[in-house]
Amino acid sequence: MPGVEFYAAPTSLEEAVQRLAEGNGSLYAGGTDLLPQIRSGAKVFERLLLNIRRVPELTGVLRTNGTIRIGALSTVTDILKDSLLQESATILPEVADCFACGQVRNSATIGGNICNASPAGDMIIPLLLLDAEVELASWTDGALTKRCMPLSDFFVGPGKTRILPTEILTAVKFAAPAAGFVAGFRKFGARPAMDISVVSVGVSATLAENTLRNTRVAFGAVAPVPLRGRETEAALEGKSLQKTVVTEATHTAREEVSPISDVRASAWYRKELVGVLTERLLTHVNQSAD
């Protein structure tokens, strides 16, 4: 491990944040982003390598009253198989089922997907639809301290978030979806599996008498950060999904995003994909209402 002088594998959150508070620490969860980035030279290890995989407070999916809490160390496989999520927030296992392959899913954690802050991070899209917030822990003034922040405020740019170097993302939390909640996710990659999203789109709403309420739209890989599609949401809110509404919302979605051209797709192609995927999702949501 080049650059690593100390290695620690704490067995409690308190111990983990205390070690991190010493400064110059790299956190290691599943390693599926970190190790390729180290090997390619995109990142370097800090002096202390902190393996957080043995911290029990970072594991598990729990429902307390109306709130669902997913521990940061939950892997994509855990999310795919979790019975509480399959019942109450199906969109998360659905997205997990579009993620990489079994081998990567077994290591990749939800906390790592969020903290890696890729504009194409797949698990972030359903969490934006669910209005999730992140829970961050640190050792401050001699005590274990926690703060929460809306996920939509967490991202600053590609690979950059508002987490402090002394903080660990402990969990992601959201209110359990209400009755009538429908949601869908589509991603497009050059291959059907094992591909990073060229574009991803998520749509959710609560359907009452065929009308969309609390509409949420989220886009991946079309901006420096994964983001909510506020204009598309406004074009859908309070409407029923007649053809004219779908056409207008699809047009709004295409116009709302400003992607870049890169090796994987041109900006024009990404905009077209946003339109196509949004239209397919709205058709899916409409069928869920029948």
Ligand SMILES: Cc1cc2nc3c(=O)[nH]c(=O)nc-3n(C[C@H](O)[C@H](O)[C@H](O)COP(=O)(O)OP(=O)(O)OC[C@H]3O[C@@H](n4cnc5c(N)ncnc54)[C@H](O)[C@@H]3O)c2cc1C
């Ligand atoms: C072959 C392959 C296929 C992939 N396919 C997909 C895909 O389909 N969709 C997709 O979105 N991604 C994909 N990825 C990317 C990667 O698997 C995910 O982003 C994964 O969720 C990262 O989680 P991890 O636990 O491996 O993170 P790590 O690599 O351990 O960490 C990533 C970053 O987050 C930080 N970190 C991790 N956990 C915490 C925490 N709790 N608190 C604070 N900081 C933390 C680390 O310090 C590091 O900077 C793929 C990667 C590979 C190698």
